[in-house]
Amino acid sequence: MSRLEDELRNALRREEPPEGFAARVLARAAATPEPRRAGAWTRVTRWFRAPVFARAAMACALCLAVVLGVHYEQRQQLERVRGEAAKRQLLLALRVTGSSLRAVHDKVHELSAGYSDAQ
Secondary structure (H helix, E strand, O other), X not given: OOHHHHHHHHHOOOOOOOOOHHHHHHHHHHHOOOOOOOOHHHXXXXXXXXXXXXXXXXXXXXXXXXXXXXXXXXXXXXXXXXXXXXXXXXXXXXXXXXXXXXXXXXXXXXXHHHHHHHO
């Protein structure tokens, strides 16, 4: 066997713990207080303990988000109104074009009927 394997086997061999090891571990575990968990109220109060600059920056970011949201909604509403107006104009143009085509069709039909009667 190689020297590395021998050293590894020696390093990983099982050893019995010293006398009183288990008692010392249990005593230390009992003496250590349990860590407190941060509750919802702690998270809320952390906001008030933050530096003034951080609170102001967060408030400005929130205001900016609200203003941009309102602006975006107004632009969407304006585009919707413009689109509906364009739709109404298109429908009117199609009605006018349809009536004009109907008049031309009737005139052509009338002329062609008069032409076929003349022959």
